[in-house]
Amino acid sequence: MSLTSDPPVGKAHANGAEDDDYSALKVVPVRHPWRWAAVVVTAVLVAQFAHGLITNPGWEWDVFANFFTTQTILKAVWITIQLTFYGTALGFALGIVLAFMRLSKSPFLKSVAFTYIWAFRSIPLIVQLLFWFNLTYLYKRLDFGIPFGPGFFSFDTAGLVGAMSAAVLGLALHQAAYAAEIVRGGVLAVDGGQLEAAAALGIPRLRQLRRIVLPQAMRSILPNAANEVISLFKGTSIVSVMAIGELFYQVQVIYGRNGRVVPLLMVATVWYIILTTVLSVAQYYVERHFSRGAAR
Amino acid sequence: MTAMVDIRSVHKSFGSLQVLRGIDLEVRSGEVAVVLGPSGSGKSTLLRAINHLEKVDSGWISVGGSLIGYRRQGDRLYELREREILRQRTRIGFVFQNFNLFPHLTVLENVVEAPVSALRRPRKEAVSAAEALLARVGLADKTAAYPRQLSGGQQQRVAIARALALEPELLLFDEPTSALDPELVGEVLDVIKDLAHQGTTMIVVTHEIGFAREVADTVVFMDGGRIVERGTPAEVLDAPRHERTKAFLSKVL
Ligand SMILES: Nc1ncnc2c1ncn2[C@@H]1O[C@H](COP(=O)(O)OP(=O)(O)OP(=O)(O)O)[C@@H](O)[C@H]1O
Ligand SMILES: [Mg+2]
Numbered sequence: 001m002s003l004t005s006d007p008p009v010g011k012a013h014a015n016g017a018e019d020d021d022y023s024a025l026k027v028v029p030v031r032h033p034w035r036w037a038a039v040v041v042t043a044v045l046v047a048q049f050a051h052g053l054i055t056n057p058g059w060e061w062d063v064f065a066n067f068f069t070t071q072t073i074l075k076a077v078w079i080t081i082q083l084t085f086y087g088t089a090l091g092f093a094l095g096i097v098l099a100f101m102r103l104s105k106s107p108f109l110k111s112v113a114f115t116y117i118w119a120f121r122s123i124p125l126i127v128q129l130l131f132w133f134n135l136t137y138l139y140k141r142l143d144f145g146i147p148f149g150p151g152f153f154s155f156d157t158a159g160l161v162g163a164m165s166a167a168v169l170g171l172a173l174h175q176a177a178y179a180a181e182i183v184r185g186g187v188l189a190v191d192g193g194q195l196e197a198a199a200a201l202g203i204p205r206l207r208q209l210r211r212i213v214l215p216q217a218m219r220s221i222l223p224n225a226a227n228e229v230i231s232l233f234k235g236t237s238i239v240s241v242m243a244i245g246e247l248f249y250q251v252q253v254i255y256g257r258n259g260r261v262v263p264l265l266m267v268a269t270v271w272y273i274i275l276t277t278v279l280s281v282a283q284y285y286v287e288r289h290f291s292r293g294a295a296r
Numbered sequence: 297m298t299a300m301v302d303i304r305s306v307h308k309s310f311g312s313l314q315v316l317r318g319i320d321l322e323v324r325s326g327e328v329a330v331v332l333g334p335s336g337s338g339k340s341t342l343l344r345a346i347n348h349l350e351k352v353d354s355g356w357i358s359v360g361g362s363l364i365g366y367r368r369q370g371d372r373l374y375e376l377r378e379r380e381i382l383r384q385r386t387r388i389g390f391v392f393q394n395f396n397l398f399p400h401l402t403v404l405e406n407v408v409e410a411p412v413s414a415l416r417r418p419r420k421e422a423v424s425a426a427e428a429l430l431a432r433v434g435l436a437d438k439t440a441a442y443p444r445q446l447s448g449g450q451q452q453r454v455a456i457a458r459a460l461a462l463e464p465e466l467l468l469f470d471e472p473t474s475a476l477d478p479e480l481v482g483e484v485l486d487v488i489k490d491l492a493h494q495g496t497t498m499i500v501v502t503h504e505i506g507f508a509r510e511v512a513d514t515v516v517f518m519d520g521g522r523i524v525e526r527g528t529p530a531e532v533l534d535a536p537r538h539e540r541t542k543a544f545l546s547k548v549l
Contacts, residue, residue, distance in 0.1 A: 197398070
């Protein structure tokens with residue numbers, strides 16, 4: 001047999017179709033037997049888990065239902081929301097200031113911001129919170145007036161820093177360190193030509209930041225910021241060490257009294273899931289707002 | 297005629313690299329000056345120095361009779377604050393090679409932004425002026441579009457309208473067609489030619505020799521941070537006296 005011989009003609013036409021006309025042929029899709037096996041195994045596991053949730057009396061769904069919307073729990077949820085809100089708002093406000101300090105040309109402002117971020121990222125949140133809670137021990141009075149000079153007003157720290165404000169302060173200061181880095185990253189991601197064009201047009205400095213830089217920076221800030229808000233929201237449970245009646249603390253108090261640990265942990269869990277879902281939905285809409293004009 | 301732009305012995309270095317080594321240039325009101333020169337010769341740096349995006353090391357630049365970046369009081373020059381420099385820049389339009397439109401704002405908002413925030417024009421007035429300008433560059437139907445939805449040529453025409461919205465007394469173009477596909481170059485050059493014929497004072501850095509020949513009053517050839525040769529298009533483009541000019545032209549023509 002020689003290499004140049006024509007291919008056998010009869011064979012190509014044996015199935016009744018022309019060589020170059022595929023339109024009449026039946027398409028046989030690729031089969032995925034292993035994918036099907038994985039689906040079956042996973043489905044069985046999920047069914048078992050769901051069955052356990054429903055039938056295992058240990059979950060005590062009746063207790064869960066009793067407590068899920070009681071006054072005490074709703075109040076605790078509200079406190080958790082407040083802690084998250086103030087922690088985020090103050091944290092990001094301070095974070096934006098710190099970010100622009102780090103981006104400024106002044107070596108002094110830069111190093112102050114750098115040191116702050118370094119310090120507050122190094123201290124575990126729980127340790128920091130306990131410090132604030134014990135502020136009274138460090139500073140008995142707080143004076144407002146000329147720096148190092150005579151004071152005009154003064155407060156007893158005991159009255160000023162209640163448990164709740166100590167908690168908000170701690171969460172916000174902690175959050176600011178992370179927020180600063182996120183904002184700085186977002187600003188650096190904006191093309192330098194944008195600021196140059198704004199400067200060439202004579203647009204005032206603050207307006208350059210607010211109208212040109214920040215809206216564009218928001219696109220990379222938002223996904224990270226949403227992560228931070230959600231983790232702060234769950235992080236509020238740490239505040240329970242300061243005996244503040246937020247969700248996790250209140251749940252602990254109740255199961256300490258009645259011993260129904262598992263259903264009460266589920267009460268907290270379901271609330272955390274619901275609120276995280278709300279935050280995720282909000283994230284979707286905010287991100288959509290700031291993606292105006294983006295190609296992707 | 298009076299000098300609109302007056303540049304005297306301007307020097308500028310980046311570290312140890314001398315980019316401008318004594319530039320003297322005068323551009324009269326209504327004149328179109330085209331700057332040619334090889335890459336790295338300092339053309340962009342000179343243009344950026346004129347509206348103080350780049351601070352010069354020595355020498356001075358004045359536009360429309362006022363010193364850029366400084367204020368003279370008696371025998372002293374006081375450096376201006378950023379706010380005052382921003383105000384000076386509103387009298388000078390700058391068009392960038394890669395447009396630098398604001399991608400999150402519509403075409404109309406791009407043009408309206410500076411008149412409203414820098415010149416404090418009433419918004420309504422600024423919007424109708426912007427619409428007229430966009431019609432003038434042939435983009436009346438694109439006011440609501442975002443920059444990324446436009447072709448390169450359309451984006452550059454928006455950028456020109458944006459610069460014109462401040463009614464500047466001087467327009468600076470830094471290679472306005474270098475980032476464009478060849479078939480889009482013409483539409484942008486046509487807009488610039490139009491402006492030139494209406495008597496706008498402008499300095500254009502470009503590699504488009506045909507454009508220089510057609511609209512330039514003065515052609516300036518730069519090399520190594522110096523102005524090597526200047527004159528009418530006929531003088532510089534058709535009868536260059538300097539070896540370096542000849543070498544450059546033989547490469548680009
Ligand atoms: N900010 C800067 N820092 C350091 N060096 C710079 C800076 N800007 C420009 N240069 C250098 O200065 C020289 C002149 O740059 P410039 O952009 O003015 O050249 P050009 O004539 O515009 O060139 P091209 O035709 O490529 O645009 C180049 O060698 C460049 O690398
Ligand atoms: Mg250049």
